[in-house]
Amino acid sequence: MKNIIGAITCTLVSYAIAIFGYMLTHGCKLNDLQNIPEDDKRFLLVLLVAQTIIVWAYFFYILAIRKKNAKRIKSDENRLILQQRRYQIVIDNSGEMMYEISLNNDACISTEKIREKFGWDIPKQVDKLDVRKLFEILHVHPEDEELFYHSTSGLITNKMTKEITVRMQKSDGEYIWCNIIYIPLLDGDNNMVSIVGKIEDVDSEVKEKERLEYQSRTDGLTGLMNKQTFEEEAMKFLMSSISTGSALLFIDMDYFKDVNDKFGHSMGDRAIRDTALKLQIIFANCDMVSRFGGDEFMIFVKNIPRDTLLDKLAWATEKLKETYSNGVDVVNLSASIGVAYCMADKISYSTLFEAADNSLYAAKELGRSRYIIRDVYN
Numbered sequence: 001m002k003n004i005i006g007a008i009t010c011t012l013v014s015y016a017i018a019i020f021g022y023m024l025t026h027g028c029k030l031n032d033l034q035n036i037p038e039d040d041k042r043f044l045l046v047l048l049v050a051q052t053i054i055v056w057a058y059f060f061y062i063l064a065i066r067k068k069n070a071k072r073i074k075s076d077e078n079r080l081i082l083q084q085r086r087y088q089i090v091i092d093n094s095g096e097m098m099y100e101i102s103l104n105n106d107a108c109i110s111t112e113k114i115r116e117k118f119g120w121d122i123p124k125q126v127d128k129l130d131v132r133k134l135f136e137i138l139h140v141h142p143e144d145e146e147l148f149y150h151s152t153s154g155l156i157t158n159k160m161t162k163e164i165t166v167r168m169q170k171s172d173g174e175y176i177w178c179n180i181i182y183i184p185l186l187d188g189d190n191n192m193v194s195i196v197g198k199i200e201d202v203d204s205e206v207k208e209k210e211r212l213e214y215q216s217r218t219d220g221l222t223g224l225m226n227k228q229t230f231e232e233e234a235m236k237f238l239m240s241s242i243s244t245g246s247a248l249l250f251i252d253m254d255y256f257k258d259v260n261d262k263f264g265h266s267m268g269d270r271a272i273r274d275t276a277l278k279l280q281i282i283f284a285n286c287d288m289v290s291r292f293g294g295d296e297f298m299i300f301v302k303n304i305p306r307d308t309l310l311d312k313l314a315w316a317t318e319k320l321k322e323t324y325s326n327g328v329d330v331v332n333l334s335a336s337i338g339v340a341y342c343m344a345d346k347i348s349y350s351t352l353f354e355a356a357d358n359s360l361y362a363a364k365e366l367g368r369s370r371y372i373i374r375d376v377y378n
Contacts, residue, residue, distance in 0.1 A: 097199040100185070101137065103129045104193055117201060119171025134195075141167035141175050152182070159184045159192050165202060177206035219291040221269060222276035227298070230290035234300045235349045243342045245303045247373075248349075250338040250356040251279070251316075253295035254368040258331045259324050267324060271333060275320060282316050298356075306341065313337060313371045321369065334369035336360060343375045352376060 028036065099110040099122050110122040122137055131152045140148050144166040151164040162182045167175040179200040184192045217229040225233070234248070253275060260268040272295065279289050279297060288300040301309065320335035338360025340352040359372040366372070 097201075098197070099199070100194050100196045101126055101129060101134070102194045114199065117170070117199075118168065129195075138180065138199075139169040141169065143167070159186065159190075165206065168199070176201060176203040178202060222273055222291050224276050224280070224297075225288060225290035227290065227292050230288055230292070230298055230300070231349065233288055237300070237302065238347065238349055238352075242303075242345050243347055244345050245305065246342045247301045247304060247309055248340045248352040248356045249283075249297075249299040249301065249313075250292075250353075250360045251297040251299065251320075252336050252360055252364070253320075254334040254336055254364075255331055256295035256333065259333060262329045262331060263324060263326050267326075271322070271324060274322060275333075275335070278319050279316070282312060282319060309339075309341065310373075313339065313373070317369060317371055336363040336368045337371035338363055339371055339373040340376050341373055343377045347376055347378065351378070 097111055097113045097117060099108070099114065101108050101122060102125075108122055108124055108126055115121050118139070120139065126133065126137065131149055134152055135145065135148055148164065148166055151162050161184065163179065164182075165177060165179045168178045168180075169175050179202045181197045181200075183196045185194045185196050187193050217226060218224065219226045237243070237246075253271070256268065256271065259271050272291070275295075275297065276289075276291060279299065283289050283299050283301060287302065290298045292298040301312075304312075316337065317335065320333075322333045324331050324333060338356045338358065340355035340359065342352070355374045355376045359374045363370050363372040
């Protein structure tokens with residue numbers, strides 16, 4: 001209806017222009033048109049008919065073009081809907097947790113597997129996607145926020161494929177480790193229009209890796225650092241930090257062999273675990289406590305005043321005294337402690353170890369259940 005009114009309006013306007021043009025060129029007024037020559041009347045009539053034909057021909061041409069365009073747009077929309085449905089069917093039957101998140105407020109797509117795994121869906125539409133919104137959509141653990149931002153900002157600004165392993169929250173509140181793959185989808189002008197990707201549940205693999213790493217770095221009986229880990233961490237500190245005022249403690253359990261011989265290895269294991277627990281209590285916070293092997297323990301204390309260290313050594317010597325019995329035999333367990341105290345910076349681990357080992361030997365020679373401390377200058 002609007003198009004017809006527009007065509008009629010254009011026709012009338014063309015009539016008015018033709019008549020006004022005639023009046024202007026012949027110097028007559030509107031009232032004089034009735035008295036113009038017959039030839040001029042016929043000319044005006046032909047002109048107005050021609051204008052009418054041209055206007056309506058153009059109208060029908062434009063109308064045909066619009067109908068054709070509308071039909072093509074409708075066809076493209078149907079084709080796009082069909083393509084999206086095919087895409088949805090493919091990803092739903094892939095067995096994978098696939099998704100596509102649009103940057104232009106178009107429809108987002110995600111597989112049913114995501115709902116099955118997490119109990120939530122990716123929103124059907126996302127307005128003005130940015131890193132923060134993507135972080136919330138994927139329910140990433142707050143502790144992984146910095147890693148997520150660092151990785152994902154590169155995806156959006158550099159349009160590069162990214163892969164990241166973070167913790168994602170399920171609807172019941174549980175977090176599981178997931179590997180997220182982002183692939184930017186670009187249009188013909190190289191503008192990113194959406195993010196296509198996949199989510200993989202790697203929770204069991206990550207936790208198994210953590211367990212194996214923990215086992216490789218700790219003593220199986222006590223849960224303390226093992227010898228290799230302790231030496232690596234102590235060396236790292238000595239090379240990168242100011243070591244003045246730090247101390248290396250070498251501890252040996254007195255009469256431990258008697259516990260094993262009289263009460264068996266299970267009682268010996270208990271004695272080792274008891275000693276480990278006490279050492280963790282005495283040397284808490286930033287101190288490194290390790291089981292060095294057998295009935296030996298090694299402790300590295302960072303930046304401790306000498307008076308405080310002496311108090312801890314006195315406490316440890318007393319605290320590590322323990323009596324074990326099977327109702328017949330009795331063993332009074334104690335500990336000898338050799339200490340190397342750093343009086344200067346840049347002292348090597350081997351130098352401290354040698355001084356602590358010599359101090360421990362001296363404590364044993366002097367009757368056990370005591371500590372000997374040596375100052376190390378270089």
